[in-house]
Amino acid sequence: MQKRLIAIETDYGTADGRAAKLVGAVKRVDASLEVCFANHACPRGNILFAGTMLYNSLAFFPRDTVYACIVERADGENPPCAAKTHDGKLILAPDNGSLTIWLENFGIAALRRLDAAQAPADMNPYAWFAARLANGTLAFDGLGPEYPVESAQRFPMRGAAVGEGYAECGVLSVMENFGNLNLSVSIERFEQTGIRFGDTVRVTLCCGEEIRFDADVRYDRSFGFTAPGAPILFNGSSGYVGLGLNQASFSDQYMKDRRELPDGVGAYALVIRKAAAGKEAS
Template sequence: MTNYVVLQTDFGTSDGAVCAMYGVALSVDPGIRIFDLTHDIPQYNIWEGAYRLYQTISYWPEGTVFVSVVDPGVGSERRSVVVKTASNQYIVTPDNGTLTQIKKHIGIVAARIIDENVNRLPYSGESYTFHGRDVYAFTAARLASGVISFDEVGPEVSVDSIIELPVTEASIEKGAVIGNIDILDVRFGNLWTNIEREKFKQLNIEYGDSFEVVIENEQRQIYKNIMTYGRSFADSHLGEPLLYVNSLDKIGVALNQGSFAKAYHVKSGANWKISIRKVPKVIYN
């Protein structure tokens, strides 16, 4: 077990909520090292919280304790859990779908419900709207510092009972690979799809090949154009679109030094579909 705690929320940093979570963790053990994954998850967007965990967790040492609080059901009957991943890390979170991508792509080997009779900030028992501070940060700090073991979090539950959000798999249909726009690379406006590189390679692709890309939302066509598949953004001209492999080994769509999402008003989610079909190579002058 490390003494690392990594926090993710949809709280933002314009008030004292995140700072309060820091304070609770440090009151358990001043030697804990606390890091921020992000606090800019869109409000109530459980899917994006799940994805950002998946994007990040594999690059942290074994024993790191993550806290993810995107919790529109706070104070309800939804469960509060700690899970142990197949890569020997821990996630403290509401059981509301936040663990979807971790369960699917990394694996969960054990899960426990947080026993709030033991693992809850003292004198906070009448508050039901800030479990991020009163339950999750407190439990994470106790676990990371060795005050409690994983077994002492609370009663064990089946990994199969962990709630998952619907996930669509990419497919090959009539010579095209069909997928979803899972999420946006927010800062730069790139589109990150659910199309794995190995699935894309089934189209018999090479760098420099041209592809017809169609993006639809609710069966309404938003975008259709030809673009090149490149190793990096430098493989296209300024302002040109391109396909590339992103940092999660999936296919991304970008504009060279521009925001594809803003330029074409594209968002992410289950309703955003993308089709990629190989076409004869286009030569730009």
């Protein structure tokens, strides 16, 4: 039997040994297993970021990959679970909303509970389960009880609507290092608007009834097509449309309260409309 690849995503960082201990735990179960780090730089407890990274990364891994997404929120429960994707991958993660974006885009074939008490006391349970699943000594069906996919926890996510010359959507996540936004409209769906690179669009960002941003914005391939400080709409590496400022933080300028809102970035809504022909963003 061919052993599965293990990929690990956490908010542990690399300043101490916590991330390294995960590899050590896997290797103690089976030294021959291949382990790679998908990301250890998730902001602490940020399940929106974790879910975006999961969506952006796992789709490119081979069939049968075991992907451990270990990001626990500080303000709620984090019951461990295992998810089987429709293409044969396994995701080990807290059922705390971090599966939301994957569910919305690809769905999940089955969900099972994980009993962390089964793992040795000195080993991270996600690493231990990942190793056992990867080397075939434990099967997905041999995990804890199955439960309905529909009952998986989800964070608030505003859906997208598109038509000729317009898109309505929400904010999927904030790339905190730069302040750019991942919007909840995929690049594939945005193409249905007929808006093309070089076009000027009117972007309106609201939080409830309050308009936070309302301006003409250029839609183009990269930040190099705009002046420093100017807004730009672009295709993000996450597979979603992005919104940002050239050499500045859009989120810090227009969404300063995003961490305090009960729904987080789910409280924001955007309308994008193609500007009149011949109109250019400043």
